[in-house]
Amino acid sequence: MREIVLIKNGELALKGLNRNSFEDKLIKNMKSRLADLGKFEFTKSQSTIMVEAQSDETDLDLAVERISKVFGIAALSRACVCEKDFDIIRKAAVQYLEEQLEDAATFKVEAKRSDKKFPMKSPEICREAGGYILSKFNHLKVDVHNPDIIVTIEIRDKYAFIHGNSIKGAGGMPTGTSGRAAILISGGIDSPVAAYMMAKRGIELCAVHFASPPYTSELAEMKVMELLKKVAKYSGTITTYVVPFTKIQEKIRDLCPEEYFTIIMRRIMMEISEKIAVNQNCSALITGESVGQVASQTIYALACTDCAVEMPVFRPCIGMDKEEIIKISRKIDTFETSIQPYEDCCTVFTPKHPKTRPHVEDVAKAQNKITDLDELVEEAIKNAKKVIIR
Numbered sequence: 001m002r003e004i005v006l007i008k009n010g011e012l013a014l015k016g017l018n019r020n021s022f023e024d025k026l027i028k029n030m031k032s033r034l035a036d037l038g039k040f041e042f043t044k045s046q047s048t049i050m051v052e053a054q055s056d057e058t059d060l061d062l063a064v065e066r067i068s069k070v071f072g073i074a075a076l077s078r079a080c081v082c083e084k085d086f087d088i089i090r091k092a093a094v095q096y097l098e099e100q101l102e103d104a105a106t107f108k109v110e111a112k113r114s115d116k117k118f119p120m121k122s123p124e125i126c127r128e129a130g131g132y133i134l135s136k137f138n139h140l141k142v143d144v145h146n147p148d149i150i151v152t153i154e155i156r157d158k159y160a161f162i163h164g165n166s167i168k169g170a171g172g173m174p175t176g177t178s179g180r181a182a183i184l185i186s187g188g189i190d191s192p193v194a195a196y197m198m199a200k201r202g203i204e205l206c207a208v209h210f211a212s213p214p215y216t217s218e219l220a221e222m223k224v225m226e227l228l229k230k231v232a233k234y235s236g237t238i239t240t241y242v243v244p245f246t247k248i249q250e251k252i253r254d255l256c257p258e259e260y261f262t263i264i265m266r267r268i269m270m271e272i273s274e275k276i277a278v279n280q281n282c283s284a285l286i287t288g289e290s291v292g293q294v295a296s297q298t299i300y301a302l303a304c305t306d307c308a309v310e311m312p313v314f315r316p317c318i319g320m321d322k323e324e325i326i327k328i329s330r331k332i333d334t335f336e337t338s339i340q341p342y343e344d345c346c347t348v349f350t351p352k353h354p355k356t357r358p359h360v361e362d363v364a365k366a367q368n369k370i371t372d373l374d375e376l377v378e379e380a381i382k383n384a385k386k387v388i389i390r
């Protein structure tokens, strides 16, 4: 049986004149996500995009799973394609949805008739198809309010499509329709969630990770790559820079007052990330910070990090409780990786009594004790390792 995937756009439908370019972007994103699974044809038609594999060998289960993580899609359905002949349609419905109808206790039929020349009207299609399905599955009952399965019959211009319940899409906006931003990614729980949340709003990601070997291990870096791979299932390709941070951290330890260690480190991370971001055509930075989580995330400390850069800094987790962040990290499957216990550069040289109400002038003064900071920053950027995460 010929099968396709029907894609219902999410917020896209609301975007008026931009709709076309948004749809094109969505198709491009789906194409790149399916590239290694075979050839697919994409057709736009009345706020639906049809995706069809060009070979019977293609793994459609995997394709549907991949598509379900592409932003900009409200819902998707796997459908069978058949001729616009009612007898063929009702038989196809029974055959195509046999397993699901066996498992269901209740059902209803919904018809969408965009081809007004089709001889039966929607209520008649529902009634007749429903009666036929009942005659084939004795255990089934009709429930128009809360059925286990909705059998949808769509009569379109060339063909009829039949499908069961649709699958919820990833929502949001197609990646790339809202510009580019750089996520400061650690191995923790919050930053992968922050990356996911901004990608969901259509932002294309690049990433910056700071590593401080030998204080941080190779395993810690691998963990971050693993996390980015999981985020990339939603966001698409992430160009990543791993910045060597050891020298700078040692300088902070040797030259700055201990109470400011973390906040100065955070500021320098932001400065380096901003430089990389500019180079990468990004217009904003993203972090996983959340008010009050740790001493470096009081609003006073955040103010001190914020003014280290000129770019806007997005912190989508800012008002969330840890439990809420964890819930998302479980949903996107980063949680189990995040909780693996490897040192992050944030956990080396942590002050015993960090300042929770730092003043910008004091922090800047303390930071100025590193007189060769500009050179160190340049050197770190020059030695950063570039990794493309897909």
Ligand code: ATP
Binding pocket: 183, 184, 185, 186, 187, 188, 189, 190, 191, 192, 208, 209, 210, 211, 269, 286, 287, 288, 289, 293, 294, 296, 344, 345, 346
């Ligand atoms: P996370 O769970 O994201 O690590 P956290 O609550 O542990 O966050 P911190 O360790 O204080 O908080 O880090 C705050 C933010 O700073 C992170 O969300 C991340 O955006 C950034 N950050 C921390 N460590 C690194 C790192 N090694 N490389 C890049 N960014 C980092």
Ligand code: MG
Binding pocket: 186, 187, 188, 189, 344, 346
């Ligand atoms: Mg952390």
